[in-house]
Amino acid sequence: MIKSILRNGLILSLGILIGRLSGYIRELIIAYKFGVSTQADNIILMLTIPDLLNNLLAGGAISGILIPLISREEDVKRLLTEFTKKLFFIFLAMYIFIVSILFFTYDLYIFSLLTISLLSVFPNVFTFISSSYLQYKKRFKAQSLNTLVFNVVIIVFLLLGFQNYIFAVGVIVASLARMIWISYDLTFTNMQFRSFFVADTNKANKIKYRLMVFMILANGLIFINPMLDKLFASFLQAGSVAILSYSEKIYLLPVSVFLTTYAVAMLPELSKMIANGDTSNIGRMLKKTIIFNIAISLCIAIFMYIFSYDIVKLFYGVANIEDENSMLISTVLDGYLLSLVFVGANSILLNIFFAYKWYGKLIYYSLFMLSSKVVINGLLVYFNYDVFHIAASTSLLMVLSVIILLSTYLMSTTGIRTLQ
16 A cells, blocks of 8 residues: 555646746746846736635645545446536635625736636636546546646747737646546546536435535635735735745755645545554554654755755746845745644545545634634734745744644544554
8 A cells, every 4th residue: 555655646746847947937927027026926826816715625625625536436427427516516606705805805806817817717726626537546647747738828828929918827827737538537437527517416415515615615715825925925026936936946846846735646545544544554654654644754954944045046046036136035045944744644634534524624724724714814914024934934834833733642542542
């Protein structure tokens, strides 16, 4: 089992590495063309605002919900059809809600750009449900390249010099390309794209809207904190969103390529073990993976702290970023490093909660972490602190998150029994 997890984790790591490199090229083009400016902030916001909803889906919420359900379900096609239909309407409601907030937050020009780019979330509903099913079937290759497909389209639009409204449409095109890519991989399973639209789904009625909203809140709120950082940074001095985004791309490279991928690869195995009542080895596996992950993360964080400025110059030197801004990016990167140490352990613990379907615990945890993030970032903006403090607050909240999750797990009857 461990070998299978490591193999699938390696596949994910390689695919995500390629995707992250394409993301780096994307950020490099933005930095080269727009530097640290209001226009750069607008471009990044057009990519960031849809991620508020996309991260509810791709950040782990959908796989965290669907994989445990699929492992217990005989009629998978009806389950996926019902889930797809209801999820679409839930996100339509969320789209209207977020657009309403944007209307009162930004001027008409920025509002219209963000409203258009936010439409990209609808093809992503199908993309991420398909990815969850492929993850359950242990087909990781295609989904690991999702980010690459999306970024290639965005890069093309940037290289062609498209900005403003055309670029906003480009975000939608990129999402459609990603949906087509992942739908093709479905043809190698017993599912196809039309399998999500089975007739007479009313007979199934296995998932209530209220339960779905509850599960999305319990799972998805956890994953939108990085997006909130950029939103609050947009209220600081001009260029703050760009500084935060450029440093975040460096910080997220080891996080997404290695430190969290093994948590993703573990989820199907964990769900099947729990469904089969085989919980005896979960505690031992949890301890080994967390200790290993933190040890590797600490080594990476120390290296990045010592050479942070050199790493920034290596990444963005060709974009002719001014030395002053390179130093700012380096400083913000330092603020993220404590988070880097614990983010992998956090993902592993979250997947334990997903596998057990502890949605009650997750909803309270998620709301607490989200409200803490909003309050802290709001205070930082109100007292006009710089963007470094947003990154530093993310690190402190990550440590708090691991403490809360681990304590909750240990205090639960199941957690205590499996650790014995």
